[in-house]
Amino acid sequence: MKVAVIGLGSIGMGMAASLFREGHEVVGVDVREARLRKFSETGGQVASTVADACLDTEALVSVVVDARQTETVLFGDQGAAANLPSDAVCISCATLPPENARDFAQRMEDTGRHYLDAPTSGGPAKAQTGEITIMGSGSSAAFEKAGPVLNAVAAKVYNLGAKAGVGSSMKLVNQHLAGVHIAVACEAMAMAIRLGLEPRQVYDVITHAAGSSWMFENRVPHILEGDYSPQSATSIFTKDLGIVLDTARSNQFPVPMASTGLQLFEMAAAAGMGDDDDTSIIRVFAQLAGLQLPERETGNEQD
Amino acid sequence: MKVAVIGLGSIGMGMAASLFREGHEVVGVDVREARLRKFSETGGQVASTVADACLDTEALVSVVVDARQTETVLFGDQGAAANLPSDAVCISCATLPPENARDFAQRMEDTGRHYLDAPTSGGPAKAQTGEITIMGSGSSAAFEKAGPVLNAVAAKVYNLGAKAGVGSSMKLVNQHLAGVHIAVACEAMAMAIRLGLEPRQVYDVITHAAGSSWMFENRVPHILEGDYSPQSATSIFTKDLGIVLDTARSNQFPVPMASTGLQLFEMAAAAGMGDDDDTSIIRVFAQLAGLQLPERETGNEQD
Numbered sequence: 001m002k003v004a005v006i007g008l009g010s011i012g013m014g015m016a017a018s019l020f021r022e023g024h025e026v027v028g029v030d031v032r033e034a035r036l037r038k039f040s041e042t043g044g045q046v047a048s049t050v051a052d053a054c055l056d057t058e059a060l061v062s063v064v065v066d067a068r069q070t071e072t073v074l075f076g077d078q079g080a081a082a083n084l085p086s087d088a089v090c091i092s093c094a095t096l097p098p099e100n101a102r103d104f105a106q107r108m109e110d111t112g113r114h115y116l117d118a119p120t121s122g123g124p125a126k127a128q129t130g131e132i133t134i135m136g137s138g139s140s141a142a143f144e145k146a147g148p149v150l151n152a153v154a155a156k157v158y159n160l161g162a163k164a165g166v167g168s169s170m171k172l173v174n175q176h177l178a179g180v181h182i183a184v185a186c187e188a189m190a191m192a193i194r195l196g197l198e199p200r201q202v203y204d205v206i207t208h209a210a211g212s213s214w215m216f217e218n219r220v221p222h223i224l225e226g227d228y229s230p231q232s233a234t235s236i237f238t239k240d241l242g243i244v245l246d247t248a249r250s251n252q253f254p255v256p257m258a259s260t261g262l263q264l265f266e267m268a269a270a271a272g273m274g275d276d277d278d279t280s281i282i283r284v285f286a287q288l289a290g291l292q293l294p295e296r297e298t299g300n301e302q303d
Numbered sequence: 304m305k306v307a308v309i310g311l312g313s314i315g316m317g318m319a320a321s322l323f324r325e326g327h328e329v330v331g332v333d334v335r336e337a338r339l340r341k342f343s344e345t346g347g348q349v350a351s352t353v354a355d356a357c358l359d360t361e362a363l364v365s366v367v368v369d370a371r372q373t374e375t376v377l378f379g380d381q382g383a384a385a386n387l388p389s390d391a392v393c394i395s396c397a398t399l400p401p402e403n404a405r406d407f408a409q410r411m412e413d414t415g416r417h418y419l420d421a422p423t424s425g426g427p428a429k430a431q432t433g434e435i436t437i438m439g440s441g442s443s444a445a446f447e448k449a450g451p452v453l454n455a456v457a458a459k460v461y462n463l464g465a466k467a468g469v470g471s472s473m474k475l476v477n478q479h480l481a482g483v484h485i486a487v488a489c490e491a492m493a494m495a496i497r498l499g500l501e502p503r504q505v506y507d508v509i510t511h512a513a514g515s516s517w518m519f520e521n522r523v524p525h526i527l528e529g530d531y532s533p534q535s536a537t538s539i540f541t542k543d544l545g546i547v548l549d550t551a552r553s554n555q556f557p558v559p560m561a562s563t564g565l566q567l568f569e570m571a572a573a574a575g576m577g578d579d580d581d582t583s584i585i586r587v588f589a590q591l592a593g594l595q596l597p598e599r600e601t602g603n604e605q606d
Binding site for chain 1: 401424425426436438459461463469472473475476477478479480481483484486487488490491492493494495497498499500504505507508509511512513514515516517518519521547550551554555556557558559560561562563564566567588591592
């Protein structure tokens with residue numbers, strides 16, 4: 001099966017590699033030359049426009065950053081709606097406001113093509129091994145057409161119903177929780193250090209106690225290693241908690257925890273750490289309060 | 304070994320039962336007649352004052368609500384400091400501000416007795432089976448004297464060092480995280496319902512995704528069952544996040560996530576749900592926004 005993957009970021013690149021490994025013909029598109037080059041080096045085909053990638057393609061996977069980019073991929077001048085074969089499926093993986101997912105599905109289905117609302121969970125490592133989770137919703141035809149792609153990239157595919165937007169709503173709930181959990185993990189670890197606790201001991205105790213979370217377990221090791229290179233960047237959560245806040249507001253719904261969490265990510269971004277790891281929130285606390293955080297072991301690089 | 308257990312709430316009662324099961328002689332004390340009666344019915348001895356319970360007792364376990372009650376148990380007119388044998392150990396399990404733990408330890412050690420700063424994690428069910436976690440700190444003499452008690456009540460005992468206050472600091476970090484996780488679990492589940500998602504499906508997806516937490520897994524089933532009877536009451540977290548906030552403030556340390564979380568527990572308490580389950584926060588959101596929460600299955604009680 002020929003599959004186009006639009007957006008070769010850490011998730012898209014991993015999904016493309018998983019599709020390739022399963023024997024599919026994969027064409028990658030990205031606006032960044034370096035990402036295309038990297039994909040070529042692993043044996044993937046590349047195309048310079050979405051329209052080129054659409055030729056004879058049965059499934060297009062859009063793994064771009066946000067709703068604006070997704071709209072361009074799908075409905076731009078060189079986009080999927082005008083160039084994909086008439087019975088193809090568009091699988092949209094970016095985290096989107098649910099109303100955008102519903103709108104994109106409607107417009108794509110109006111052209112006779114299929115649309116799967118398919119945000120992901122699991123991160124770059126799971127994308128690379130073909131083991132992400134898909135929070136999917138869409139018509140049975142969309143699920144059917146997308147089946148070989150989903151099998152190649154995901155360990156678990158939720159079918160949350162026939163309507164686009166349900167998958168995106170579920171993803172927002174996940175990001176709402178995940179973002180707050182990262183923010184409080186950083187805040188509580190900072191407070192622990194302020195109280196004189198030993199950070200590794202805190203990690204050991206908390207991961208065996210009722211205060212643990214998936215994010216605490218996953219992210220606090222970055223703090224313990226003093227490594228703020230972006231395994232997942234602060235800017236992803238300013239974006240995703242921003243969508244949670246926008247969606248809550250458009251539904252007249254108060255979300256004080258998500259709101260406060262977003263402010264902490266915004267503080268890290270304001271301090272110039274938007275492209276650093278999302279645990280950089282603890283560096284904001286450390287700057288404010290003069291805390292000594294664990295430092296990265298530098299090895300003997302000068303020898 | 305003769306052990307006094309002061310405070311027969313859900314944790315204290317479970318610890319007393321575990322001590323009893325391991326063959327220790329256990330004397331229980333509580334200001335509430337009903338709790339004493341319940342303990343008697345299971346075969347335990349009771350005493351009407353702490354002083355009476357101290358007679359020939361090698362270890363006293365204080366499992367009362369807060370610092371004020373702990374101080375009365377330890378240093379009141381009929382308290383442990385004046386009535387325990389001179390080489391006995393006091394094991395203090397309430398969640399305390401670290402400075403209180405340090406102060407109590409100093410004053411107890413000034414009398415020649417031992418003090419173990421020993422807050423717990425795990426809840427009533429683990430207390431009943433003798434499998435709680437103890438976040439302990441204190442002198443090696445205190446740990447040694449307390450050994451048989453710790454073995455009987457805990458699956459895991461952390462020795463966090465020789466100074467009282469470290470255990471209490473660690474417990475605060477745990478409560479900081481746990482409280483915020485409960486608050487955001489309620490907020491995100493409420494938002495999910497507002498967005499039209501099916502609550503059981505949300506639970507299924509999130510517990511298999513990066514948005515999960517120990518508290519999300521443990522508490523959301525209460526919401527799904529519509530059961531707000533207090534498995535753990537709202538008032539525990541108004542108290543414990545209150546201690547987190549007080550301790551942060553006395554250390555001039557900002558904790559915006561804990562602060563917002565506390566406000567949500569205070570909203571539930573203000574709405575008359577202080578003695579209900581701590582997931583009652585979602586009922587505040589439901590009242591505000593007119594959400595339909597899952598309802599308790601009532602069975603055929605009138606037949």
